Amino acid sequence: MGALDVLEQPAQAKGAERPETINDFSIVIATVNGSGSQTANNLLARSAFKMGIPVSAKNLFPSNISGLPTWYNIRLSKEGYIARRETAEIVVAFNPATAEEDLCSLPAGGVCLYPDDFKFEEPRQDVIYYALPVKSLMKQAEVDPKLRDHVANMVYVGALAYLLGIEVDELRDGLNYHFKGKAKAVDMNMNVVNMTIDWARDNLTKSDPYRMERMGETKGLMLVEGNSAAALGAIFGGVTVAAWYPITPSTSLIDALNEYLPKLRPQQDGTQEFAVVQAEDELAAIGIVLGAAWAGARSMTSTSGPGISLMTEFAGLGYFAEIPGVVWDIQRVGPSTGLPTRTSQGDIISVYFLGHGDTRQVVLLPGTMKECFEFGWRAFDLSERLQTPVFVLSDLDLGMNIWMTEPFDYPDQPMDRGKVLSEEDLQRLGEFARYADVDGDGITYRTLPGNKNPMSAYFVRGTGHNTKAVYSERPDDWEQNLKRLERKHETARTMVPKPVVDKREGAEIGIIAFGSTEGAIEEARDHLRKQGIEASFLRLRALPLEQTLTDFINAHKRLYVIEMNVEGQMHSLVRLFAPERATDIRSIAHLDGLPFTATFVQNAILEQEQK
Secondary structure, three states, X not given: OOHHHHOOOOHHHHHHHOOOEEOEEEEEEEEEOOOOHHHHHHHHHHHHHHOOOOEEEEEEOOOOOOOOEEEEEEEEEOOOOOOEOOOOOEEEEOOOOOHHHHHHOOOOOOEEEEEOOOOOOOOOOOOEEEEEOHHHHHHHHOOOHHHHHHHOOHHHHHHHHHHHOXXXXXXXXXXXXXXXXXXXXXXXXXHHHHHHHHHHHHHOOOOOOEEOOOOOOOOOXXXXXXXXXXXXXXXXXXXXXXXXXXXXXXXXXXXXXXXXXXXXXOOOOOOOOOEEEEOOOHHHHHHHHHHHHHOOOOEEEEEOHHHHHHOHHHHHHHHHHOOOEEEEEEEEEOOOOOXXXXXXXXXXXXXXXXXXXXXXXXXXXXXXXXXHHHHHHHHHHHHHHHOOEEEEEEEHHHHHOEEEEOOOOOOOOOOOOOOEOOHHHHHHHOOOOOOOOOOOOOOOOEOOOOOOOHHHOOOOOOOOEOOOOOEOOOHHHHHHHHHHHHHHHHHHHOOOOOOEEEOOOOOOEEEEEEHHHHHHHHHHHHHHHHOOOOEEEEEEOEEOOOXXXXXXXXXXXXXXXXEOOXXXXXXXXXXXXXXXXXXXXXXXXXXXXXXXXXXXXXXXXXXXHOO
Protein backbone atom coordinates (compact mmCIF):
# COMPACT_ATOMS: atom_id res chain seq x y z
CA MET A 1 0.00 0.00 0.00
CA GLY A 2 1.42 3.42 -0.89
CA ALA A 3 1.33 6.52 1.28
CA LEU A 4 -1.32 8.19 -0.85
CA ASP A 5 -3.63 5.25 -0.34
CA VAL A 6 -3.62 5.89 3.39
CA LEU A 7 -5.35 9.22 2.86
CA GLU A 8 -8.53 7.32 2.14
CA GLN A 9 -8.46 5.42 5.42
CA PRO A 10 -11.09 6.03 8.14
CA ALA A 11 -8.51 7.63 10.50
CA GLN A 12 -9.29 11.00 8.97
CA ALA A 13 -12.94 10.77 9.82
CA LYS A 14 -12.04 9.72 13.35
CA GLY A 15 -9.89 12.81 13.70
CA ALA A 16 -12.80 14.99 12.68
CA GLU A 17 -14.91 13.57 15.50
CA ARG A 18 -12.47 14.62 18.18
CA PRO A 19 -13.01 17.91 20.03
CA GLU A 20 -10.75 20.76 19.03
CA THR A 21 -7.36 20.97 20.71
CA ILE A 22 -6.43 24.64 20.82
CA ASN A 23 -2.93 25.92 21.70
CA ASP A 24 -1.95 22.74 23.51
CA PHE A 25 0.05 20.39 21.29
CA SER A 26 3.53 19.83 19.88
CA ILE A 27 4.97 19.80 16.38
CA VAL A 28 8.11 17.93 15.37
CA ILE A 29 9.72 18.95 12.09
CA ALA A 30 12.07 16.34 10.68
CA THR A 31 14.47 17.58 8.00
CA VAL A 32 18.08 17.21 6.86
CA ASN A 33 20.81 19.26 8.49
CA GLY A 34 22.03 21.98 6.15
CA SER A 35 18.75 22.21 4.23
CA GLY A 36 17.89 25.68 5.53
CA SER A 37 15.00 24.45 7.66
CA GLN A 38 16.06 26.55 10.65
CA THR A 39 14.62 29.66 8.99
CA ALA A 40 11.24 27.99 8.52
CA ASN A 41 11.24 26.43 11.99
CA ASN A 42 12.10 29.64 13.82
CA LEU A 43 9.46 31.40 11.74
CA LEU A 44 6.78 29.02 12.98
CA ALA A 45 7.84 29.34 16.62
CA ARG A 46 8.06 33.13 16.48
CA SER A 47 4.70 33.43 14.71
CA ALA A 48 3.02 31.41 17.46
CA PHE A 49 4.71 33.59 20.07
CA LYS A 50 3.58 36.79 18.30
CA MET A 51 0.04 35.41 18.35
CA GLY A 52 0.33 35.46 22.13
CA ILE A 53 0.66 31.68 22.55
CA PRO A 54 3.27 30.42 25.06
CA VAL A 55 5.83 28.49 23.02
CA SER A 56 9.09 26.65 23.52
CA ALA A 57 11.40 25.28 20.84
CA LYS A 58 14.10 22.61 20.95
CA ASN A 59 16.46 22.09 18.04
CA LEU A 60 17.98 18.59 17.92
CA PHE A 61 20.67 18.72 15.28
CA PRO A 62 23.67 16.55 14.36
CA SER A 63 27.30 17.50 14.86
CA ASN A 64 28.23 17.35 11.19
CA ILE A 65 27.90 20.29 8.79
CA SER A 66 25.14 18.82 6.62
CA GLY A 67 23.38 15.67 5.53
CA LEU A 68 22.31 14.01 8.78
CA PRO A 69 18.82 14.13 10.34
CA THR A 70 17.67 17.07 12.41
CA TRP A 71 14.47 17.55 14.40
CA TYR A 72 12.89 20.77 15.59
CA ASN A 73 10.33 20.46 18.38
CA ILE A 74 7.80 23.27 18.88
CA ARG A 75 5.57 23.04 21.92
CA LEU A 76 2.47 25.20 22.33
CA SER A 77 1.08 25.32 25.86
CA LYS A 78 -1.82 27.53 26.84
CA GLU A 79 -0.83 26.90 30.46
CA GLY A 80 2.69 28.18 29.84
CA TYR A 81 4.64 24.93 30.20
CA ILE A 82 8.01 25.06 28.46
CA ALA A 83 9.58 21.63 28.96
CA ARG A 84 10.08 19.22 26.08
CA ARG A 85 7.34 16.66 25.66
CA GLU A 86 8.04 13.01 24.89
CA THR A 87 5.43 12.86 22.13
CA ALA A 88 4.23 15.27 19.45
CA GLU A 89 0.79 15.28 17.87
CA ILE A 90 2.01 16.65 14.53
CA VAL A 91 5.01 15.42 12.55
CA VAL A 92 6.37 17.16 9.47
CA ALA A 93 8.21 14.26 7.80
CA PHE A 94 10.47 16.00 5.29
CA ASN A 95 13.44 13.64 5.65
CA PRO A 96 13.02 10.35 3.75
CA ALA A 97 15.79 8.73 5.83
CA THR A 98 13.79 9.08 9.06
CA ALA A 99 10.22 9.21 7.73
CA GLU A 100 9.27 5.73 8.93
CA GLU A 101 10.70 6.37 12.39
CA ASP A 102 9.03 9.78 12.57
CA LEU A 103 5.70 8.25 11.59
CA CYS A 104 6.01 5.59 14.30
CA SER A 105 6.56 8.28 16.94
CA LEU A 106 3.08 9.73 16.44
CA PRO A 107 0.31 8.91 18.93
CA ALA A 108 -2.94 7.49 17.58
CA GLY A 109 -4.90 10.26 15.93
CA GLY A 110 -1.74 12.23 15.23
CA VAL A 111 -1.00 14.14 12.03
CA CYS A 112 1.71 13.57 9.43
CA LEU A 113 2.63 16.10 6.74
CA TYR A 114 4.96 14.82 4.03
CA PRO A 115 6.01 15.50 0.41
CA ASP A 116 3.71 13.65 -1.96
CA ASP A 117 6.61 11.82 -3.61
CA PHE A 118 7.45 10.00 -0.35
CA LYS A 119 6.25 6.41 0.00
CA PHE A 120 5.91 4.88 3.47
CA GLU A 121 6.69 1.16 3.56
CA GLU A 122 4.37 0.50 6.48
CA PRO A 123 1.86 3.35 6.70
CA ARG A 124 -0.19 3.45 9.87
CA GLN A 125 -3.96 3.31 9.80
CA ASP A 126 -4.53 5.37 12.95
CA VAL A 127 -3.03 8.71 11.93
CA ILE A 128 -4.07 11.53 9.61
CA TYR A 129 -2.00 12.26 6.51
CA TYR A 130 -1.57 15.40 4.45
CA ALA A 131 0.52 14.93 1.30
CA LEU A 132 2.08 18.16 -0.01
CA PRO A 133 3.12 18.70 -3.65
CA VAL A 134 6.47 20.24 -2.77
CA LYS A 135 8.19 19.83 -6.14
CA SER A 136 5.16 21.03 -8.09
CA LEU A 137 4.77 24.14 -5.96
CA MET A 138 8.46 24.96 -6.24
CA LYS A 139 8.28 24.77 -10.02
CA GLN A 140 5.33 27.13 -10.04
CA ALA A 141 7.16 29.54 -7.73
CA GLU A 142 10.06 29.84 -10.18
CA VAL A 143 12.64 29.97 -7.38
CA ASP A 144 16.32 30.09 -8.31
CA PRO A 145 17.47 26.43 -8.47
CA LYS A 146 20.34 27.25 -6.13
CA LEU A 147 17.86 28.32 -3.45
CA ARG A 148 15.10 25.82 -4.19
CA ASP A 149 16.02 23.25 -1.52
CA HIS A 150 16.05 25.94 1.16
CA VAL A 151 12.89 27.76 0.11
CA ALA A 152 11.03 24.44 -0.21
CA ASN A 153 10.70 24.42 3.58
CA MET A 154 8.18 27.24 3.21
CA VAL A 155 5.77 24.65 1.81
CA TYR A 156 5.27 23.06 5.22
CA VAL A 157 5.07 26.54 6.75
CA GLY A 158 2.19 27.39 4.41
CA ALA A 159 0.48 24.05 4.97
CA LEU A 160 0.67 24.42 8.76
CA ALA A 161 -0.54 28.01 8.47
CA TYR A 162 -3.66 26.79 6.66
CA LEU A 163 -4.28 23.74 8.84
CA LEU A 164 -3.60 25.33 12.22
CA GLY A 165 -4.71 28.90 11.62
CA ILE A 166 -1.35 30.67 11.86
CA GLU A 167 -1.89 34.32 10.95
CA VAL A 168 -0.26 35.20 7.64
CA ASP A 169 0.66 38.71 8.80
CA GLU A 170 2.73 37.22 11.61
CA LEU A 171 4.54 35.00 9.11
CA ARG A 172 5.44 38.01 6.97
CA ASP A 173 6.57 39.97 10.03
CA GLY A 174 8.70 36.99 11.05
CA LEU A 175 10.37 36.85 7.65
CA ASN A 176 11.03 40.58 7.80
CA TYR A 177 12.67 40.06 11.17
CA HIS A 178 14.80 37.16 9.96
CA PHE A 179 15.92 38.77 6.71
CA LYS A 180 16.30 42.21 8.31
CA GLY A 181 13.78 43.79 5.97
CA LYS A 182 15.37 42.59 2.71
CA ALA A 183 12.30 42.72 0.49
CA LYS A 184 13.53 40.31 -2.20
CA ALA A 185 14.20 37.49 0.27
CA VAL A 186 10.98 38.15 2.17
CA ASP A 187 8.84 38.21 -0.97
CA MET A 188 10.43 35.05 -2.41
CA ASN A 189 9.72 33.02 0.75
CA MET A 190 6.31 34.57 1.36
CA ASN A 191 5.28 33.79 -2.20
CA VAL A 192 5.80 30.08 -1.54
CA VAL A 193 3.88 30.32 1.74
CA ASN A 194 0.91 32.00 0.03
CA MET A 195 0.95 29.58 -2.91
CA THR A 196 0.85 26.65 -0.47
CA ILE A 197 -2.01 28.19 1.50
CA ASP A 198 -3.98 28.67 -1.71
CA TRP A 199 -3.26 25.10 -2.79
CA ALA A 200 -4.23 23.73 0.63
CA ARG A 201 -7.48 25.67 0.64
CA ASP A 202 -8.45 24.07 -2.68
CA ASN A 203 -7.10 20.56 -2.10
CA LEU A 204 -6.95 19.66 1.59
CA THR A 205 -9.84 18.77 3.85
CA LYS A 206 -8.86 19.46 7.43
CA SER A 207 -9.65 16.37 9.46
CA ASP A 208 -7.53 16.85 12.56
CA PRO A 209 -8.52 18.65 15.78
CA TYR A 210 -5.45 20.87 16.24
CA ARG A 211 -5.71 24.62 15.95
CA MET A 212 -3.93 27.79 17.02
CA GLU A 213 -5.90 30.74 18.32
CA ARG A 214 -4.64 34.17 19.32
CA MET A 215 -4.04 34.62 23.05
CA GLY A 216 -2.49 37.37 25.16
CA GLU A 217 -0.12 35.29 27.26
CA THR A 218 3.15 36.54 25.73
CA LYS A 219 2.49 40.25 26.12
CA GLY A 220 5.57 42.01 27.50
CA LEU A 221 7.80 39.00 26.79
CA MET A 222 10.50 38.41 24.18
CA LEU A 223 12.27 35.45 22.62
CA VAL A 224 16.02 35.08 22.97
CA GLU A 225 18.75 32.44 23.09
CA GLY A 226 20.77 32.02 26.26
CA ASN A 227 24.10 32.63 24.52
CA SER A 228 22.83 35.96 23.18
CA ALA A 229 21.53 36.91 26.62
CA ALA A 230 24.91 36.04 28.15
CA ALA A 231 26.76 38.15 25.59
CA LEU A 232 24.51 41.14 26.24
CA GLY A 233 25.02 40.74 29.98
CA ALA A 234 28.79 40.65 29.54
CA ILE A 235 28.66 43.84 27.47
CA PHE A 236 26.59 45.61 30.14
CA GLY A 237 29.13 44.29 32.65
CA GLY A 238 31.96 46.07 30.90
CA VAL A 239 33.75 43.29 29.02
CA THR A 240 36.65 44.65 26.98
CA VAL A 241 38.56 41.47 26.04
CA ALA A 242 37.14 38.15 24.87
CA ALA A 243 39.45 35.35 23.75
CA TRP A 244 38.10 32.05 22.46
CA TYR A 245 38.54 29.02 20.29
CA PRO A 246 35.53 27.74 18.30
CA ILE A 247 33.64 24.85 19.87
CA THR A 248 30.00 23.78 19.83
CA PRO A 249 27.79 24.89 21.53
CA SER A 250 29.57 28.03 22.78
CA THR A 251 30.54 29.70 19.52
CA SER A 252 27.26 31.60 19.18
CA LEU A 253 28.02 33.43 22.45
CA ILE A 254 31.12 34.95 20.90
CA ASP A 255 29.21 35.53 17.65
CA ALA A 256 26.71 37.56 19.68
CA LEU A 257 29.54 39.59 21.24
CA ASN A 258 30.85 40.35 17.77
CA GLU A 259 27.38 41.42 16.67
CA TYR A 260 26.40 43.55 19.63
CA LEU A 261 29.67 45.17 20.75
CA PRO A 262 30.01 47.48 17.71
CA LYS A 263 26.35 48.49 18.03
CA LEU A 264 26.39 49.14 21.77
CA ARG A 265 29.86 50.69 21.97
CA PRO A 266 30.20 52.77 18.80
CA GLN A 267 33.09 55.21 18.56
CA GLN A 268 32.87 58.33 16.41
CA ASP A 269 36.48 58.03 15.25
CA GLY A 270 36.07 54.42 14.17
CA THR A 271 38.32 52.96 16.86
CA GLN A 272 37.25 50.11 19.10
CA GLU A 273 37.40 49.95 22.88
CA PHE A 274 37.16 46.17 22.91
CA ALA A 275 38.95 43.15 21.45
CA VAL A 276 37.51 39.77 20.48
CA VAL A 277 40.41 37.45 19.71
CA GLN A 278 40.30 33.94 18.24
CA ALA A 279 43.21 32.13 19.89
CA GLU A 280 45.06 29.11 18.53
CA ASP A 281 43.50 26.84 21.17
CA GLU A 282 41.60 26.92 24.46
CA LEU A 283 44.73 27.05 26.61
CA ALA A 284 45.86 30.18 24.79
CA ALA A 285 42.37 31.65 25.10
CA ILE A 286 42.26 31.48 28.89
CA GLY A 287 45.87 32.66 29.00
CA ILE A 288 44.82 35.81 27.16
CA VAL A 289 41.88 36.20 29.53
CA LEU A 290 44.06 36.01 32.63
CA GLY A 291 46.73 38.28 31.16
CA ALA A 292 44.16 40.90 30.24
CA ALA A 293 42.43 40.62 33.63
CA TRP A 294 45.75 40.99 35.48
CA ALA A 295 46.26 44.21 33.50
CA GLY A 296 42.85 45.50 34.63
CA ALA A 297 40.56 44.55 31.75
CA ARG A 298 37.27 42.76 32.25
CA SER A 299 37.97 39.65 30.19
CA MET A 300 36.17 36.41 29.39
CA THR A 301 36.11 33.29 27.27
CA SER A 302 33.42 30.87 26.17
CA THR A 303 33.91 27.13 25.68
CA SER A 304 32.50 23.68 26.43
CA GLY A 305 33.66 20.52 28.19
CA PRO A 306 36.66 19.59 25.98
CA GLY A 307 37.83 23.19 26.08
CA ILE A 308 37.54 23.25 29.87
CA SER A 309 39.88 20.25 29.99
CA LEU A 310 42.52 22.15 28.03
CA MET A 311 42.13 25.19 30.28
CA THR A 312 42.90 23.29 33.49
CA GLU A 313 46.48 24.46 33.99
CA PHE A 314 45.70 28.14 33.52
CA ALA A 315 42.56 27.82 35.65
CA GLY A 316 44.74 26.61 38.50
CA LEU A 317 47.10 29.53 37.94
CA GLY A 318 44.21 31.98 38.08
CA TYR A 319 43.00 30.40 41.32
CA PHE A 320 46.38 30.36 43.09
CA ALA A 321 47.82 33.60 41.71
CA GLU A 322 44.37 35.13 42.36
CA ILE A 323 43.62 36.69 39.01
CA PRO A 324 40.06 37.54 37.89
CA GLY A 325 38.49 36.27 34.68
CA VAL A 326 35.18 34.82 33.49
CA VAL A 327 34.71 31.48 31.73
CA TRP A 328 31.37 30.48 30.22
CA ASP A 329 30.99 26.71 29.85
CA ILE A 330 28.06 25.84 27.58
CA GLN A 331 27.81 22.20 28.59
CA ARG A 332 27.40 19.35 26.12
CA VAL A 333 27.49 15.56 26.40
CA GLY A 334 30.77 13.81 27.22
CA PRO A 335 32.96 11.90 27.94
CA SER A 336 35.59 12.91 25.38
CA THR A 337 34.09 14.44 22.24
CA GLY A 338 30.84 12.76 23.19
CA LEU A 339 27.74 14.29 21.62
CA PRO A 340 28.73 17.86 20.72
CA THR A 341 25.19 18.93 19.81
CA ARG A 342 23.29 17.46 22.74
CA THR A 343 22.70 18.98 26.14
CA SER A 344 24.12 17.93 29.51
CA GLN A 345 24.99 19.04 33.04
CA GLY A 346 28.08 16.88 33.23
CA ASP A 347 30.83 19.42 33.98
CA ILE A 348 29.83 20.25 37.57
CA ILE A 349 32.52 18.38 39.46
CA SER A 350 35.26 18.89 36.88
CA VAL A 351 34.75 22.66 36.88
CA TYR A 352 34.24 23.06 40.63
CA PHE A 353 37.57 21.36 41.33
CA LEU A 354 39.30 22.53 38.15
CA GLY A 355 43.04 22.79 38.70
CA HIS A 356 45.73 20.71 40.36
CA GLY A 357 45.66 19.97 44.06
CA ASP A 358 43.38 21.73 46.51
CA THR A 359 41.33 23.92 44.18
CA ARG A 360 37.70 24.93 44.44
CA GLN A 361 36.37 27.35 41.86
CA VAL A 362 33.42 29.72 42.08
CA VAL A 363 30.64 28.56 39.75
CA LEU A 364 27.40 30.31 38.69
CA LEU A 365 24.43 28.24 37.45
CA PRO A 366 21.93 30.25 35.37
CA GLY A 367 18.53 28.68 34.81
CA THR A 368 16.66 31.38 32.90
CA MET A 369 17.30 33.94 30.17
CA LYS A 370 17.23 36.73 32.75
CA GLU A 371 19.90 34.93 34.73
CA CYS A 372 22.03 34.35 31.64
CA PHE A 373 21.97 38.12 31.20
CA GLU A 374 22.43 38.90 34.88
CA PHE A 375 25.28 36.46 35.39
CA GLY A 376 26.85 37.90 32.26
CA TRP A 377 27.65 41.04 34.22
CA ARG A 378 27.56 39.74 37.78
CA ALA A 379 30.30 37.20 37.05
CA PHE A 380 32.74 40.08 36.46
CA ASP A 381 31.82 41.71 39.76
CA LEU A 382 32.30 38.46 41.67
CA SER A 383 35.51 37.66 39.87
CA GLU A 384 37.08 41.01 40.68
CA ARG A 385 35.73 41.17 44.21
CA LEU A 386 37.03 37.66 44.96
CA GLN A 387 40.11 37.94 42.72
CA THR A 388 39.55 34.55 41.19
CA PRO A 389 38.24 33.01 37.97
CA VAL A 390 34.47 32.65 37.93
CA PHE A 391 32.90 29.91 35.82
CA VAL A 392 29.35 30.19 34.49
CA LEU A 393 27.82 26.81 33.62
CA SER A 394 25.04 27.06 31.09
CA ASP A 395 24.16 24.22 28.70
CA LEU A 396 23.26 23.66 25.06
CA ASP A 397 19.52 23.75 25.75
CA LEU A 398 19.75 27.13 27.48
CA GLY A 399 22.40 28.48 25.17
CA MET A 400 21.25 27.59 21.67
CA ASN A 401 17.45 27.35 21.88
CA ILE A 402 15.02 30.26 21.97
CA TRP A 403 13.19 30.94 25.22
CA MET A 404 10.43 33.28 26.32
CA THR A 405 11.56 35.84 28.87
CA GLU A 406 10.69 39.13 30.47
CA PRO A 407 12.94 42.04 29.45
CA PHE A 408 16.30 42.11 31.18
CA ASP A 409 17.06 44.34 34.14
CA TYR A 410 19.91 46.81 33.85
CA PRO A 411 22.71 46.10 36.40
CA ASP A 412 21.48 47.33 39.77
CA GLN A 413 24.87 48.44 41.06
CA PRO A 414 28.08 50.13 39.88
CA MET A 415 30.87 47.88 38.68
CA ASP A 416 32.56 46.23 41.66
CA ARG A 417 36.30 46.27 40.93
CA GLY A 418 37.10 44.82 44.35
CA LYS A 419 40.09 45.67 46.53
CA VAL A 420 42.23 47.71 44.12
CA LEU A 421 44.76 50.10 45.64
CA SER A 422 45.51 53.43 43.95
CA GLU A 423 48.75 55.42 44.14
CA GLU A 424 47.17 57.54 46.85
CA ASP A 425 46.13 54.47 48.82
CA LEU A 426 49.68 53.13 48.78
CA GLN A 427 51.10 56.49 49.76
CA ARG A 428 48.74 56.65 52.71
CA LEU A 429 49.34 53.03 53.82
CA GLY A 430 53.11 53.10 53.47
CA GLU A 431 53.33 49.35 52.79
CA PHE A 432 51.76 46.70 50.57
CA ALA A 433 51.84 42.90 50.70
CA ARG A 434 49.96 41.40 47.79
CA TYR A 435 48.80 38.27 49.62
CA ALA A 436 48.28 39.60 53.14
CA ASP A 437 44.80 39.00 54.58
CA VAL A 438 44.26 42.46 56.03
CA ASP A 439 40.48 42.17 56.53
CA GLY A 440 40.25 38.54 57.63
CA ASP A 441 37.96 37.52 54.76
CA GLY A 442 40.68 35.79 52.75
CA ILE A 443 40.55 38.45 50.03
CA THR A 444 43.75 40.42 49.67
CA TYR A 445 44.45 43.78 48.06
CA ARG A 446 45.91 44.20 44.58
CA THR A 447 47.26 46.89 42.32
CA LEU A 448 46.96 47.30 38.57
CA PRO A 449 49.68 48.02 36.02
CA GLY A 450 50.08 51.75 35.56
CA ASN A 451 50.14 52.48 39.26
CA LYS A 452 53.27 54.65 39.57
CA ASN A 453 53.88 54.05 43.25
CA PRO A 454 57.04 51.87 43.53
CA MET A 455 55.34 49.66 46.13
CA SER A 456 52.69 48.59 43.63
CA ALA A 457 54.85 46.09 41.74
CA TYR A 458 54.71 42.36 42.47
CA PHE A 459 55.26 39.05 40.69
CA VAL A 460 52.38 36.76 39.78
CA ARG A 461 53.27 33.13 40.21
CA GLY A 462 51.64 29.73 40.41
CA THR A 463 54.41 28.42 42.67
CA GLY A 464 54.68 28.79 46.43
CA HIS A 465 54.89 32.36 47.69
CA ASN A 466 54.64 34.37 50.87
CA THR A 467 52.42 37.32 51.63
CA LYS A 468 54.70 39.65 49.64
CA ALA A 469 54.48 37.45 46.50
CA VAL A 470 58.08 36.33 46.97
CA TYR A 471 58.88 32.74 45.97
CA SER A 472 58.84 30.47 49.00
CA GLU A 473 58.87 26.76 49.76
CA ARG A 474 58.52 27.26 53.49
CA PRO A 475 55.83 24.97 54.94
CA ASP A 476 54.33 27.78 57.01
CA ASP A 477 54.00 30.06 53.97
CA TRP A 478 52.33 27.26 52.02
CA GLU A 479 49.88 26.39 54.77
CA GLN A 480 49.11 30.05 55.41
CA ASN A 481 48.23 30.57 51.75
CA LEU A 482 45.93 27.56 51.53
CA LYS A 483 44.17 28.43 54.80
CA ARG A 484 43.60 31.95 53.51
CA LEU A 485 42.19 30.62 50.23
CA GLU A 486 39.86 28.46 52.32
CA ARG A 487 38.68 31.60 54.13
CA LYS A 488 38.12 33.27 50.80
CA HIS A 489 36.01 30.34 49.64
CA GLU A 490 33.92 30.68 52.79
CA THR A 491 33.52 34.37 52.01
CA ALA A 492 32.38 33.43 48.51
CA ARG A 493 29.52 31.43 50.06
CA THR A 494 28.08 34.69 51.33
CA MET A 495 28.47 36.51 48.01
CA VAL A 496 27.25 34.11 45.31
CA PRO A 497 23.59 34.22 44.17
CA LYS A 498 21.34 32.40 46.61
CA PRO A 499 19.04 29.58 45.47
CA VAL A 500 15.48 30.21 44.33
CA VAL A 501 13.14 28.44 46.77
CA ASP A 502 9.47 27.50 46.47
CA LYS A 503 8.58 25.81 49.74
CA ARG A 504 5.15 24.20 49.97
CA GLU A 505 3.26 23.84 53.22
CA GLY A 506 3.23 20.26 54.44
CA ALA A 507 5.58 18.95 51.76
CA GLU A 508 7.73 16.04 52.89
CA ILE A 509 9.57 15.96 49.56
CA GLY A 510 12.14 18.53 48.54
CA ILE A 511 13.48 18.73 44.99
CA ILE A 512 16.95 20.18 44.39
CA ALA A 513 18.06 21.02 40.85
CA PHE A 514 19.79 23.68 38.78
CA GLY A 515 19.92 25.15 35.30
CA SER A 516 17.62 24.29 32.41
CA THR A 517 15.74 21.46 34.18
CA GLU A 518 13.44 23.93 35.96
CA GLY A 519 10.66 23.82 33.33
CA ALA A 520 10.31 20.04 33.49
CA ILE A 521 10.41 20.06 37.30
CA GLU A 522 7.75 22.76 37.68
CA GLU A 523 5.40 20.90 35.33
CA ALA A 524 6.09 17.60 37.10
CA ARG A 525 5.27 19.21 40.45
CA ASP A 526 1.86 20.21 39.09
CA HIS A 527 1.24 16.62 37.95
CA LEU A 528 2.35 15.24 41.32
CA ARG A 529 0.11 17.71 43.14
CA LYS A 530 -2.90 16.38 41.23
CA GLN A 531 -2.00 12.95 42.62
CA GLY A 532 -1.88 14.27 46.18
CA ILE A 533 1.91 14.57 46.39
CA GLU A 534 3.25 17.98 47.32
CA ALA A 535 6.90 18.81 46.66
CA SER A 536 8.96 21.88 47.48
CA PHE A 537 11.62 23.03 45.02
CA LEU A 538 15.04 24.65 45.46
CA ARG A 539 16.96 25.69 42.35
CA LEU A 540 20.65 26.15 43.01
CA ARG A 541 22.30 29.12 41.33
CA ALA A 542 25.91 28.85 42.44
CA LEU A 543 28.75 26.95 44.01
CA PRO A 544 29.92 26.98 46.76
CA LEU A 545 26.70 25.84 48.42
CA GLU A 546 25.41 27.89 51.33
CA GLN A 547 23.02 28.17 54.27
CA THR A 548 19.80 28.38 52.23
CA LEU A 549 20.36 24.81 51.09
CA THR A 550 20.96 23.66 54.67
CA ASP A 551 17.64 25.14 55.78
CA PHE A 552 15.82 23.55 52.85
CA ILE A 553 17.29 20.10 53.52
CA ASN A 554 16.39 20.28 57.19
CA ALA A 555 12.79 21.22 56.34
CA HIS A 556 12.08 18.02 54.35
CA LYS A 557 12.15 14.30 55.07
CA ARG A 558 13.28 13.20 51.62
CA LEU A 559 15.32 15.11 49.08
CA TYR A 560 15.74 14.42 45.36
CA VAL A 561 18.64 15.94 43.43
CA ILE A 562 17.65 15.99 39.75
CA GLU A 563 20.32 16.55 37.10
CA MET A 564 21.31 15.77 33.50
CA ASN A 565 24.37 13.58 33.98
CA VAL A 566 25.02 9.92 34.67
CA GLU A 567 26.84 9.92 38.00
CA GLY A 568 24.76 12.38 40.00
CA GLN A 569 27.50 14.96 40.36
CA MET A 570 25.50 17.64 42.16
CA HIS A 571 23.99 14.92 44.33
CA SER A 572 27.51 14.06 45.50
CA LEU A 573 28.30 17.70 46.28
CA VAL A 574 25.04 18.17 48.19
CA ARG A 575 25.69 15.07 50.30
CA LEU A 576 29.23 16.27 51.04
CA PHE A 577 27.71 19.59 52.10
CA ALA A 578 25.13 17.94 54.39
CA PRO A 579 26.67 14.58 55.43
CA GLU A 580 24.37 14.17 58.39
CA ARG A 581 21.41 13.87 55.95
CA ALA A 582 23.24 11.91 53.27
CA THR A 583 20.94 8.87 53.45
CA ASP A 584 17.86 11.06 52.91
CA ILE A 585 19.30 12.79 49.83
CA ARG A 586 18.51 10.69 46.76
CA SER A 587 19.75 10.98 43.20
CA ILE A 588 17.71 11.26 40.02
CA ALA A 589 20.44 11.48 37.40
CA HIS A 590 19.77 10.78 33.75
CA LEU A 591 21.50 11.64 30.50
CA ASP A 592 20.44 10.81 26.95
CA GLY A 593 21.36 14.13 25.38
CA LEU A 594 17.77 15.42 25.35
CA PRO A 595 16.21 18.00 27.68
CA PHE A 596 14.20 16.51 30.53
CA THR A 597 10.46 16.02 30.24
CA ALA A 598 7.93 16.42 33.05
CA THR A 599 6.88 12.80 32.53
CA PHE A 600 10.39 11.56 33.24
CA VAL A 601 10.74 13.69 36.40
CA GLN A 602 7.31 12.68 37.69
CA ASN A 603 7.83 8.97 37.09
CA ALA A 604 11.34 8.99 38.55
CA ILE A 605 10.08 10.53 41.78
CA LEU A 606 7.07 8.18 41.99
CA GLU A 607 9.32 5.17 41.45
CA GLN A 608 11.60 6.13 44.34
CA GLU A 609 8.67 7.08 46.56
CA GLN A 610 7.32 3.55 46.19
CA LYS A 611 10.53 1.90 47.37
